[in-house]
Amino acid sequence: MVLLGVSVLVFAIVHLVPGDPIQVALGTRFDPATYEALRERAGFNQPLPVQYVQWLTGALTGDLGVSFRSGQPVMTTILGRLPATLTLAFAALLVALVIALPVGIISAVRRGSVVDYTSTVFSQLGVSIPDFWMGILFILLFSLTLGWLPPSGYTPLTEDPLGWLSRLAMPAVTVGVVSGSVLTRFVRSSMLEALGQDYTRTARSKGLAQRVVVNRHVLKNALIPFVTVAGLQLAVLLGGVVIVEIVFAWPGLGQLALTAVERRDYPVLQGTVLLLALTTVLINLAVDLAYAFLDPRIRY
Amino acid sequence: MTEPAPGSAEPVLRVADLHVRFGGRRGVAHVVRGISYDVHAGETLAIVGESGSGKSVSTLSLLGLVPQPPAQVSGEVRFGGRNLLDSSEREWRRVRGNDLAMIFQDPMTSLNPVLTVGRQLTEGPELHLGLSEADARARAVDFLGRVGIPSPERRMDAYPHQLSGGMRQRVMIAIGLACDPQVLIADEPTTALDVTIQAQIVELISHLQDELGTAVIWITHDLGVVAGVADRVLVMYAGQFVEEATVDDLYADPRHPYTHGLLGSLPVLGVDRPDQLVAIAGLPPDPTDLPSGCAFHPRCPYQLDERCADEIPPLRDIGQGHATRTFYEVPDAAEETAS
Numbered sequence: 001m002v003l004l005g006v007s008v009l010v011f012a013i014v015h016l017v018p019g020d021p022i023q024v025a026l027g028t029r030f031d032p033a034t035y036e037a038l039r040e041r042a043g044f045n046q047p048l049p050v051q052y053v054q055w056l057t058g059a060l061t062g063d064l065g066v067s068f069r070s071g072q073p074v075m076t077t078i079l080g081r082l083p084a085t086l087t088l089a090f091a092a093l094l095v096a097l098v099i100a101l102p103v104g105i106i107s108a109v110r111r112g113s114v115v116d117y118t119s120t121v122f123s124q125l126g127v128s129i130p131d132f133w134m135g136i137l138f139i140l141l142f143s144l145t146l147g148w149l150p151p152s153g154y155t156p157l158t159e160d161p162l163g164w165l166s167r168l169a170m171p172a173v174t175v176g177v178v179s180g181s182v183l184t185r186f187v188r189s190s191m192l193e194a195l196g197q198d199y200t201r202t203a204r205s206k207g208l209a210q211r212v213v214v215n216r217h218v219l220k221n222a223l224i225p226f227v228t229v230a231g232l233q234l235a236v237l238l239g240g241v242v243i244v245e246i247v248f249a250w251p252g253l254g255q256l257a258l259t260a261v262e263r264r265d266y267p268v269l270q271g272t273v274l275l276l277a278l279t280t281v282l283i284n285l286a287v288d289l290a291y292a293f294l295d296p297r298i299r300y
Numbered sequence: 301m302t303e304p305a306p307g308s309a310e311p312v313l314r315v316a317d318l319h320v321r322f323g324g325r326r327g328v329a330h331v332v333r334g335i336s337y338d339v340h341a342g343e344t345l346a347i348v349g350e351s352g353s354g355k356s357v358s359t360l361s362l363l364g365l366v367p368q369p370p371a372q373v374s375g376e377v378r379f380g381g382r383n384l385l386d387s388s389e390r391e392w393r394r395v396r397g398n399d400l401a402m403i404f405q406d407p408m409t410s411l412n413p414v415l416t417v418g419r420q421l422t423e424g425p426e427l428h429l430g431l432s433e434a435d436a437r438a439r440a441v442d443f444l445g446r447v448g449i450p451s452p453e454r455r456m457d458a459y460p461h462q463l464s465g466g467m468r469q470r471v472m473i474a475i476g477l478a479c480d481p482q483v484l485i486a487d488e489p490t491t492a493l494d495v496t497i498q499a500q501i502v503e504l505i506s507h508l509q510d511e512l513g514t515a516v517i518w519i520t521h522d523l524g525v526v527a528g529v530a531d532r533v534l535v536m537y538a539g540q541f542v543e544e545a546t547v548d549d550l551y552a553d554p555r556h557p558y559t560h561g562l563l564g565s566l567p568v569l570g571v572d573r574p575d576q577l578v579a580i581a582g583l584p585p586d587p588t589d590l591p592s593g594c595a596f597h598p599r600c601p602y603q604l605d606e607r608c609a610d611e612i613p614p615l616r617d618i619g620q621g622h623a624t625r626t627f628y629e630v631p632d633a634a635e636e637t638a639s
Binding site for chain 2: 197198199202203204206207208209210212217220224294295296
């Protein structure tokens with residue numbers, strides 16, 4: 001249902017964007033006859049609703065059309081980009097969690113301490129510094145000055161594990177630091193809320209050590225709302241790291257979508273956005289399932 | 301344990317000159333202002349007062365559960381030969397749940413929603429009594445049975461949301477008593493429950509207390525709740541005790557105008573005169589800005605003594621364990637009608 005709505009929106013917005021893809025594709029070699037022929041081949045001379053139904057029927061059978069630019073099937077193009085995007089998104093999420101969970105928990109437990117203030121300052125910085133700028137700084141430091149890491153590019157894990165890791169490190173940390181900062185704030189506030197609950201006082205009144213109170217009683221409650229936010233972050237990471245992908249020449253879906261916009265490559269753009277919508281829906285489903293696992297009050 | 305209470309066995313717990321202050325933006329709130337009392341083995345002591353009188357904070361500080369800062373707790377809480385207020389956090393933890401246990405007002409929020417009843421019951425005995433998982437479980441099942449939970453074995457794996465409010469409070473009581481504490485602090489354990497369940501819970505605690513020999517400190521704002529179970533009653537107002545008496549004495553012959561007011565605000569069955577249900581005018585004072593003299597004087601219907609507004613009346617012993625903090629003792633109801 002959501003996907004159907006998204007498909008209408010995507011289609012409408014893409015076709016409302018000014019600019020004629022065929023004109024763009026032809027460029028200086030413009031010739032009215034070729035133009036008309038190409039328009040017909042792309043189906044542009046048909047009314048929009050008809051075009052939409054054709055596209056949707058195709059999409060349902062896994063056929064997202066053919067790229068205006070490369071002539072490749074859109075599905076193949078997207079699937080080719082998918083591993084790079086998934087790798088970056090999950091690596092960045094891992095970095096974000098490694099930062100957010102310990103820092104957020106300690107900040108909440110030692111509220112008002114030096115650790116808490118330091119983490120507040122750094123997470124504010126992390127949220128406010130533009131990610132592309134941080135990426136550029138990383139490249140300057142680790143590639144140009146220190147020469148430790150290659151500045152850009154992507155190597156599949158299967159080809160060269162070490163190269164994969166060294167190329168992944170900087171973009172993953174860049175994106176991970178930003179979303180880790182957001183998540184740290186969230187872990188902290190959600191922990192503080194759980195720490196102030198009556199059941200935490202009950203746990204303390206039993207004489208349990210602080211460590212046990214936090215690990216057994218507070219953390220599990222605090223993680224329930226956190227899972228939702230972490231899921232949303234993952235959805236953002238899968239679709240929204242366009243600029244970082246460009247900084248690091250990372251061949252992911254964000255870059256693909258951006259190029260598709262520039263070239264008015266409707267089928268590629270529509271396909272990418274539809275796929276990202278699908279992933280978001282799937283992540284939300286996974287979050288709901290995780291809820292049932294974490295919260296005994298929810299059963300499906 | 302240097303000075304045993306006169307005429308009775310040594311108290312289990314002795315609170316002396318306990319003060320709790322909270323520093324805040326609006327100034328220092330002096331919430332508990334020098335209260336002292338003894339708790340003897342197996343007895344039931346009731347602390348009665350309105351919301352904000354400091355009764356809950358005073359008992360939370362007996363367990364070291366008032367966070368410092370912002371709070372500042374001073375005085376003496378003498379238990380097992382030492383002043384708990386001087387203990388390290390580690391020593392506190394050995395006392396909490398083990399020697400001094402507490403049950404709280406709202407069973408809906410006081411149990412952890414994501415842990416099973418069994419887990420919440422076994423962790424105390426595992427920690428304090430050094431029981432194995434299996435022994436702790438057996439003990440937990442036994443206590444669930446004692447607090448009147450049907451098929452306790454099956455309930456061990458239930459989550460709090462699967463139980464009713466009354467059942468949850470029974471679980472809280474089982475948790476409180478699971479390590480055989482010497483003193484159980486019951487902080488308004490019936491307030492959040494239906495009236496019919498309230499009576500059952502009062503009955504249950506009283507019954508288990510006899511069975512286990514535990515002393516109970518009942519915190520309540522409802523004099524009616526403690527009438528049947530308490531041995532002694534302490535009436536608290538603005539962080540001080542204003543009257544202390546045996547329960548019968550207090551009901552028959554309240555001397556402090558505040559206690560008088562509290563008793564007057566209780567509905568009496570069979571008396572079909574709603575106009576006789578008297579409310580105490582005004583509100584309890586703001587602990588950051590206490591009135592001069594007797595803290596109750598701005599609300600007091602008598603104010604017959606010129607010292608009321610200037611001097612804090614001392615807690616005066618008027619015989620047979622009855623003490624009151626007032627310059628004007630309300631005369632006995634019997635005397636009043638006779639005159």
